Amino acid sequence: MSASFEFNKVAAAVLTAGIVAMGAGFVGRGLVKPHTPEKNVIGIEAAEGTQTAAAAAEPAAAAIEPIGPLLASADPKAGEAIAKRCTACHTFDKGGANRVGPNLWGIVGAKHGHAEGFAYSDALKGMSAKPWDYEEISHFIANPKAYAPGTKMAFAGLRKAEERANLIAYLRSLADSPVPLP
Ligand code: HEC
Incomplete structure (x- = not known):
């Protein structure tokens, strides 16, 4: 009886740990998620911005090296x-x-x-x-x-x-x- 009780305690602990870990994972991803795409969007915009500027400046005399x-x-x-x-x-x-x-x-x-x-x-x-x-x-x-x-x-x-x-x-x-x- 006491062994089965101990087993339940361990099982509960494992379960709790799992839930906590999952929770942490969600929270973790939740925290990371809004940052990652934000960075990508800025990165892509910056690259496109540079390209557009270069293309627009191409016919201008100032762009000639x-x-x-x-x-x-x-x-x-x-x-x-x-x-x-x-x-x-x-x-x-x-x-x-x-x-x-x-x-x-x-x-x-x-x-x-x-x-x-x-x-x-x-x-x-x-x-x-x-x-x-x-x-x-x-x-x-x-x-x-x-x-x-x-x-x-x-x-x-x-x-x-x-x-x-x-x-x-x-x-x-x-x-x-x-x-x-x-
Ligand atoms: C389709 C004809 C044509 C072609 C091809 C051409 N040119 Fe000319 N070039 C002219 C004309 C016409 C002028 C006079 C421009 C003016 O009075 O506005 C001129 C003027 C110039 C002048 C100024 C001369 C001066 O006395 O001030 C230079 C330098 C020149 N060309 C270099 C070149 C070079 C180098 C090439 C080849 C990469 C070339 N051109 C191709 C027609 C041409």
């Missing part, structure tokens, strides 16, 4: 291949003709609208006090219409910084004495 640091390791030969996309409108040789676009010999360091006898848009004429330094050329080539609204250069733009660096390294080589690298 500096080209200077890429020029030291840029490849003018690869740039010459990319320049084939420009030859429909531009010549690159010394004394070459203006076509749809102006001749580009010696363009790095030259003033905006540098070619004699070429009918530039008001957009580029308005910038004629500024030289084409590396960053200016990079911004223009990345997105001509964003850089010079109203430009006549009907070219969508080279978005990849590495391609622009190679191309600009090639443009730099088109001079009697190339401008020093930055």
